Amino acid sequence: MRFWLVLVALLGAATAAHAEREPVLKQVDLPHTYYWRELYIPQLTSGPSSLSFTPDGEALVYSMEGSLWRQTIGLGEAVELTHPQGAYDYQPDVSPDGRSVLFSRYDGYGIELWRLDLESGREQQLTTGKAVNVEPRLSPDGKRIAWISTQGTGHFNLFVADVATEGLRNARRLLGERQSKIGRYYYSKFDHVLNPSWTPDGKRILYVTNNEVAWGTGDLWSVAVDDPSDRRKVLSEETSWSARPETSPDGKQVLFASYHGRQWRQLCLTTPEGAAPLPLTFGEFDRSGARWSPDGERVAFISNEGGNTSLAVRDFIGGATTQIVVKTRRYKGTRARLTIDIRDERGRSVPARVSVLGSDGRATAPASAWMHADDGYDRTLQFAETHYFHCPSTCTVEAPAGDAKIWVQRGFRHLPWRQTVKLAPSTEKTVPVSLQLNDLPASFGTWRSADLHVHMNYGGTYRNTPENLAKQAQAEDLNVVYNLIVNKEERVPDIAYFRGDPDPASGPDTLIMHSQEFHTSYWGHLGLLHLSDHVITPDFSAYQHTPLASPYPFNGVVADLAHAQGGLVGYVHPFDWIIDPARETTLSNEFPADVVNGKVDYIEVVGFSDHKSTAAIWYRLLNLGFRLPAGAGTDAMANYASLRGPVGMNRVFLDTGGDLSPAAAKNALKAGRTFASNGPLLGLEVEGRHPGDTIARNGTGKVHYRVALRSPVGVDHLELVQNGRVVKSFKLKGKRQNLDAKGVLQVDNDGWLVLRAWNDGSDPQVLDLYPYATTSPIYFDLPGEHPRNSADAGYFVAWLDRVIANASGRTDFRTARERDTTIEYLRNAREQFASMR
Structure with missing residues (x-):
């Protein structure tokens, strides 16, 4: 189960980064x-x-x-x-x-x-x-x-x-x-x-x-x-x-x-x-x-x-x-009516996510609201998981008399609002909520936020619709939702909603796109965005003990089918721990083979996985010269009462110049004009260039950088990472939510630079393993050949050796052609990595 698998083998000094956050009902061994x-x-x-x-x-x-x-x-x-x-x-x-x-x-x-x-x-x-x-x-x-x-x-x-x-x-x-x-x-x-x-x-x-x-x-x-x-x-x-x-x-x-x-x-x-x-x-x-x-x-x-x-x-x-x-x-105890009126920094009514904990120690919500629950929590800080609902801007709850604790949060650009109010028996009370903006300077980009991985309906308690999904996104200050249509065993919920253009529920500030997740827990799951014509079927492969037991099509084949429709292909919720090929009992994940063969357009660096472990593997590929943008997706089942979420908890910020068209979102993601986050906002500029850009130089020397941090929660670490090494750590003071800094770096080789923020432990205000954010790289292009990183190339050779051995042992390919095509693809990928050593 992901929440305890990720407790092992984290990156660097964060080996016990989120040990305090545990699954709800952790005693269940399933x-x-x-x-x-x-x-x-x-x-x-x-x-x-x-x-x-x-x-x-x-x-x-x-x-x-x-x-x-x-x-x-x-x-x-x-x-x-x-x-x-x-x-x-x-x-x-x-x-x-x-x-x-x-x-x-x-x-x-x-x-x-x-x-x-x-x-x-x-x-x-x-x-x-x-x-x-x-x-x-x-x-x-x-x-x-x-x-x-x-x-x-x-x-x-x-x-x-x-x-x-x-x-x-x-x-x-x-x-x-x-x-x-x-x-x-x-x-x-x-x-x-x-x-x-x-x-x-x-x-x-x-x-x-x-x-x-x-x-x-x-x-x-x-x-x-x-x-x-x-x-x-x-x-x-x-x-x-x-x-x-x-x-x-x-x-x-x-x-x-x-x-x-x-x-x-x-x-x-x-x-x-x-x-x-x-x-x-x-x-x-x-x-x-x-x-x-x-x-x-x-x-x-x-x-x-x-x-x-x-x-x-x-x-x-x-x-x-x-x-x-x-x-x-007819309640057993005395109640009071509590009305919450939410406004932004300009006094405009806005929707938001709200938690109300009554004097009885129980969460409460309006009678018509969908109540949601977090899937984990720190038992030293909370006696139960966080419950929340989405408020359209003004909402009323019946709460027990006494102290009521209110928490209001709207995306990442506003600071969380918390207050405890006293409710007198049989009275009505209105609490005004004024949200405070804490946004990045506009000079770092004109950002639109997107969750690349949402399932609108997935067998849950509620019945969701595109119109309601748009309301969920608006309450989370999220601009783009990719509803990934995918099977849940023999069902494919939401398949009837597929269309190649935006859903009619989209609006001026909200874009709903119906896309696809291709399921094979053997090769790894794929996100297929911006498909223009049809859902790729069958929607899964390598389901043993079913008529679709064959590992064919492998992910490279599916990626080609998606690209033929003009789509983007990404690896979703990639890694819960840092893969060590020598120690894995089984290894079948196809990710490096698809990267070296040019099939992958983005990776969910921030998603339903361990962010630091995923980044460690991402860095190895960047070191080998692959330009792989950072994406993010929550994998939220948006019709669940108990979910990993909410929608937009893991999101990617796209520098589209403010444009919210599908083409603008697609182009920004493909170009790597992004940063991925579950809370902190990051700005990175080097010599006037931003993530996704390439800085071409005639030789080595110093470059000037400028960074910014704005975060709804305190951040423990803010770092510049160059070619896999931390080259600058910034000292954060006070509440550790804001920083503006500039300086110079020495660049001696081709390579890349990202800005990342992360915490040692979980934070109850971020409903994820721990706060984490990273920009996509800025790339450096110096004269001469890209320096080879033999260790990283050897790492992926060993990885693919294990995958080839595993796939060669499968006896459930439908035909010899399927088996031979699959093994040849993997061996070709392995030889490309071998040539980089």
Whole structure:
């Protein structure tokens, strides 16, 4: 998982640069937190997220705003049942007698199971140990419970226990640990078990598991509770964490969520015997988390049809649907209305990113806002991850009386705004926010900012649109968003949006471009920007145990196809550690081969990877004379409630002269008129030239430079790096957010120069591993041949030797021609590096 893989082998003195920032729910031993945490673990949302019928079928108990609520179907009042201090409640399951509710509670450290007595309001903790305990489901007689827990292993396993007045008894794991024989990329080598529910007779449990399944979270199974050896596969289905199969009260149908053959999850039906499934609902949005009513006549579910989450009840026969609309909310505690009015340095109303932490230690947001959560944090500074929402300029929240902490941030050109305000009970308060500009001097360039790597929809909680994506960008002071269309296993979300020109949602200061990410975790992922005609298909290769198992096409072939459409090709989220060819157990990344063969137009130096490690490898290529611009991309899943983000967290600044046309953005990136950053703004000028330029000289000598730093956060290190060596370190004083300096450097060889800023550790105001920024190079061209760097050339020879050996051992090329073409391409690249030694 990237967040702890990058803790090893960082560049230079920063070997433990971000050790204090850790993943949320770090106790879970599974790869790729950004998928399972969003798609499986309950998230804080302003709308409903999970539900349960009361036994009479007249009301629902559901989670919303991190509390449990009860609402009678057809009425508009929601009554808050729980409101824990500094914690959030999810996944209610009402007992068959209607006296209590089981649920899961997240406190920033783990998720435990609790029970609420509906008559007395007494809350009782049922599990301990700070594991992740989710999806509690009571048996039909209310005497037993099934749930999923990571207790003891860090993997998602099925547990059962007897339910007693004093708590749980005889808790045990029903199914043992099992390792599949096949390799898996997005999933652990250990099988997981998810989504339990009881059959009406209480004898069996339905669940989802990935026994010998490579892609997706697995198939629908059932197991006899009293004889765990009696296991049956119900249905083969590519699921994605949230199928949640549930048998109808009469035992004849199984309801579950499926995206099979489409891009969105809808409700489907099969039988306990696994009959071919049939769709129950339709639509280009998600319906999930469905539960049968006790009489089997209705189905309740969560939907994101309107973008945010909502709740509805649908008649099984006829399909008439009742929306569960909340007109009034009866909170457990006293509230106040807090209005935030955001303006820039000129007094203009502007959108921004906002966090509000109430006196109850919980994040809050407007009822219609999308709540987002960071994917990691420093536990010495925060008890839980940062939650935030995008405010259109003025927004109102219902917050508990007492002190409320407000954090407002708008991109990188303004300083963060923080304030604590006191809210009196049952009052209204307006807080004016005046943002302070902290921008680079205009002499360094006329910049437009771009996030080269965003996924508008990627199976997340919300349903995003280009119009909303533009609003997200505007709140982050971001000018250009490249929505990279890509597969999530068998789906390709957003493929219907592809077009070669800007999306109509674009505006005077916001450009939305639909582009592509080519997926192969074997060769490395590619960003394909400014495609003019079509998405390149298949959208991935080297997916073992699928019909697209062949490593062909390799990335060089895909790059040629993209260039034929006039596109740009970049390597995205490249390296989590500095590659040491001699020590890598396997090495298949094609990056150096594509660079030496002229296929790569940019690299995400700042992205979903370790920035210093990526830069170390980038520097080696620059030393060999390759002119590779610095790009940046967040890899934000912009419809997630829990994401690596927000949109624009990692961005590249393009010196376009102020032009926001696609051609201007493309040309600036291709030419290297850029700097990449997750916070600090950098200005670099040498002899009147800027990044991307070449300074041609008749001989060696001194050159004059000028630099500038403007940063929303304090910066530890600001350095000039020449040909891979730090040649000047600038001393930063005070808040370490501003610097203007000039001086002279000695230039004795061809080469390059960049300005970079970085921190030793993380900063809570930068939702990334650590603050980092770098310019693209300014190049020096002196008479004579470019000096050869034998060590760097040898490094890539050793790299490609490992890649060639790995690829030669593959037996899943479709044809000998595919294999021979691939190996020849790699060997040719290896020989070019060898000739540079």
